[in-house]
Amino acid sequence: MNRVAPPQTPVAVPMVTFENVIKRFGGTGKQPEFTALDGVNMVAPRGAITGIIGRSGAGKSTLIRLVNGLEKTTSGRVVVDGVDVGDLPETGLRDLRRQVGMIFQHFNLLSSRTAFDNVSLPLEIAGMDRKTIRNRVAPLLDLVGLGDKSDRYPAELSGGQKQRIGIARALATEPKLLLSDEATSALDPETTQSILELLKTINRDLGLTVLLITHEMEVVKTIASQVAVIDKGKIVENGSTFDVFTAPKHETTRSLLSAVIGAKLPEWISADLKQAPAEGARALVRLVFFGDTAFQPLTARLVAEIGPDVNILAGAIDEIAGEPYGSLVVSYPADPDTLRRADDFYRQTGLYTEVLGYGA
Amino acid sequence: MAPDMLVSLLWKAFLQTMYMVAAAGFIGSLIGLPIGIFLATSGKGELFPAPTVNKIVGATVNAARSTPFIILVVAIIPFTRLIAGTSIGTAAAIVPLTIATIPFVARLIETSIREVDKGLIEAARAMGATPFQIVTKVLLAEARPGIILGLTLTLVSLVGYSAMVGAVGGGGLGDLGIRYGYQRFMPEVMLAVVVVLIVVVQAIQSAGDMLARHFDKRTRKN
Numbered sequence: 001m002n003r004v005a006p007p008q009t010p011v012a013v014p015m016v017t018f019e020n021v022i023k024r025f026g027g028t029g030k031q032p033e034f035t036a037l038d039g040v041n042m043v044a045p046r047g048a049i050t051g052i053i054g055r056s057g058a059g060k061s062t063l064i065r066l067v068n069g070l071e072k073t074t075s076g077r078v079v080v081d082g083v084d085v086g087d088l089p090e091t092g093l094r095d096l097r098r099q100v101g102m103i104f105q106h107f108n109l110l111s112s113r114t115a116f117d118n119v120s121l122p123l124e125i126a127g128m129d130r131k132t133i134r135n136r137v138a139p140l141l142d143l144v145g146l147g148d149k150s151d152r153y154p155a156e157l158s159g160g161q162k163q164r165i166g167i168a169r170a171l172a173t174e175p176k177l178l179l180s181d182e183a184t185s186a187l188d189p190e191t192t193q194s195i196l197e198l199l200k201t202i203n204r205d206l207g208l209t210v211l212l213i214t215h216e217m218e219v220v221k222t223i224a225s226q227v228a229v230i231d232k233g234k235i236v237e238n239g240s241t242f243d244v245f246t247a248p249k250h251e252t253t254r255s256l257l258s259a260v261i262g263a264k265l266p267e268w269i270s271a272d273l274k275q276a277p278a279e280g281a282r283a284l285v286r287l288v289f290f291g292d293t294a295f296q297p298l299t300a301r302l303v304a305e306i307g308p309d310v311n312i313l314a315g316a317i318d319e320i321a322g323e324p325y326g327s328l329v330v331s332y333p334a335d336p337d338t339l340r341r342a343d344d345f346y347r348q349t350g351l352y353t354e355v356l357g358y359g360a
Numbered sequence: 361m362a363p364d365m366l367v368s369l370l371w372k373a374f375l376q377t378m379y380m381v382a383a384a385g386f387i388g389s390l391i392g393l394p395i396g397i398f399l400a401t402s403g404k405g406e407l408f409p410a411p412t413v414n415k416i417v418g419a420t421v422n423a424a425r426s427t428p429f430i431i432l433v434v435a436i437i438p439f440t441r442l443i444a445g446t447s448i449g450t451a452a453a454i455v456p457l458t459i460a461t462i463p464f465v466a467r468l469i470e471t472s473i474r475e476v477d478k479g480l481i482e483a484a485r486a487m488g489a490t491p492f493q494i495v496t497k498v499l500l501a502e503a504r505p506g507i508i509l510g511l512t513l514t515l516v517s518l519v520g521y522s523a524m525v526g527a528v529g530g531g532g533l534g535d536l537g538i539r540y541g542y543q544r545f546m547p548e549v550m551l552a553v554v555v556v557l558i559v560v561v562q563a564i565q566s567a568g569d570m571l572a573r574h575f576d577k578r579t580r581k582n
């Protein structure tokens with residue numbers, strides 16, 4: 001008898017799973033109770049870079065600190081590679097932490113140790129002997145491009161270099177998961193890009209799963225293949241980065257998105273925008289086209305469909321999670337006829353649109 | 361006073377002062393260090409949480425620190441006799457000096473440790489460090505320049521305190537200054553004592569500063 005194996009659908013294996021996670025602070029004594037995480041459910045797939053994005057105070061740090069047990073859930077489960085973190089005794093937790101690296105916004109390097117000795121620290125903590133440590137640390141410094149800075153103290157390094165040391169340190173124990181808490185928030189845009197490139201390389205070459213939190217859309221859009229949007233302790237949207245940001249459903253996602261979907265309006269235009277159209281006003285609309293449509297001759301069709309009186313005020317082409325998108329800010333007369341034609345056109349093409357306001 | 365006589369008196373008093381300062385500084389720091397570490401790490405939600413004991417130890421340290429030294433010397437005479445076998449002389453003077461040093465060192469160590477960036481404790485916990493490893497590998501290492509400066513301050517203060525133990529026959533430079541310079545009205549002895557004390561304090565301070573600077577890598581040099 002011939003048995004054919006059923007076709008395998010590539011189901012993502014979870015590295016981190018949050019199940020109905022609730023985290024409350026305070027509630028004892030004078031402190032009022034505060035719910036920092038309010039029923040979080042999400043999965044960070046193995047081998048992927050998963051981003052969690054949200055505004056300040058949304059609960060991002062709290063969420064990531066649950067993963068290595070720096071914080072305990074009030075209820076619900078956090079499962080890392082099949083192990084329920086909440087079940088672990090203190091010793092088990094320490095073992096887990098040696099398999100989970102972490103990098104920080106302010107690097108948290110020991111000022112009293114050289115770059116080399118900082119990277120050695122987790123290995124010393126794990127009780128390794130000097131020789132093993134020496135053999136491990138040198139290649140790590142090379143990996144992060146700082147082989148020549150081995151004897152430098154953190155005070156003698158730039159922010160980007162410090163974060164590279166932080167990354168080398170986080171990789172020292174050969175973890176299966178890397179947690180990043182705003183690792184690029186203290187860096188300038190260029191250095192941010194180089195650190196993100198490094199994380200991407202590590203993810204690809206070492207197959208390391210990365211869970212990163214950030215308030216910068218730029219970070220997520222550059223390296224995360226998965227994203228969760230967190231707002232006031234709740235995950236409001238969740239999925240592949242491209243899907244979430246090409247069809248943003250939640251208000252928070254939309255506003256985070258508009259910060260990076262290029263084409264910022266000049267101040268003198270945006271200052272005069274009204275919420276409602278006045279007599280003879282023009283509508284200012286942001287159009288975002290994703291994937292293939294990004295390169296279609298949309299402007300030509302726009303003019304053809306809406307009418308000749310379409311002005312282009314700003315525009316940009318960029319990519320999200322490696323896929324292209326373009327954005328345009330256009331204006332046209334806000335009369336009922338033109339608006340209806342525009343709406344029809346948008347509906348046909350599935351363009352993402354956002355009415356910015358009405359101006360003269 | 362004949363110069364060679366003055367020199368020999370000064371030398372003897374200098375050695376007594378050094379002996380008292382070194383012995384009390386060493387023993388006092390040895391006992392004060394763990395107390396300081398305890399104070400810095402045993403508050404609520406800290407590495408070794410024991411808030412009640414922390415409060416009791418803290419209050420005791422405060423009480424000891426607010427007792428004027430000269431009163432302490434007299435108050436603990438029975439204890440001094442128990443430890444040193446006698447209540448007068450240089451060896452006996454070391455007991456109250458040590459007792460005064462302990463809370464002083466404890467608070468200085470506590471302060472230095474508390475100044476260590478909390479982010480480093482967080483990072484070490486995230487690496488899987490035990491609380492003990494956090495103390496030895498992170499807190500003490502990072503607090504080292506502060507601790508050295510604190511111990512320097514302790515030694516300098518001890519030089520001053522040691523001048524007061526003449527009251528229990530402790531000898532030393534301060535005692536020499538009082539007995540010859542003041543009571544027998546020999547201003548040249550007083551002057552010589554003051555000069556030697558200034559030199560001693562300067563030397564201790566410079567050595568401490570140098571050592572602290574050597575271990576302080578927090579800012580870029582040159």
Ligand SMILES: Nc1ncnc2c1ncn2[C@@H]1O[C@H](COP(=O)(O)OP(=O)(O)OP(=O)(O)O)[C@@H](O)[C@H]1O
Nearest residue numbers: 025026034036055056057058059060061062063215
């Ligand atoms: N230990 C704590 N005790 C009480 N409240 C806390 C504690 N830790 C965090 N919170 C509260 O929980 C909320 C979420 O904090 P969290 O640090 O997770 O935010 P975040 O999303 O990381 O913000 P940011 O981007 O500013 O770092 C905040 O309102 C914060 O005040």
Ligand SMILES: [Mg+2]
Nearest residue numbers: 060061062182
């Ligand atoms: Mg945070």
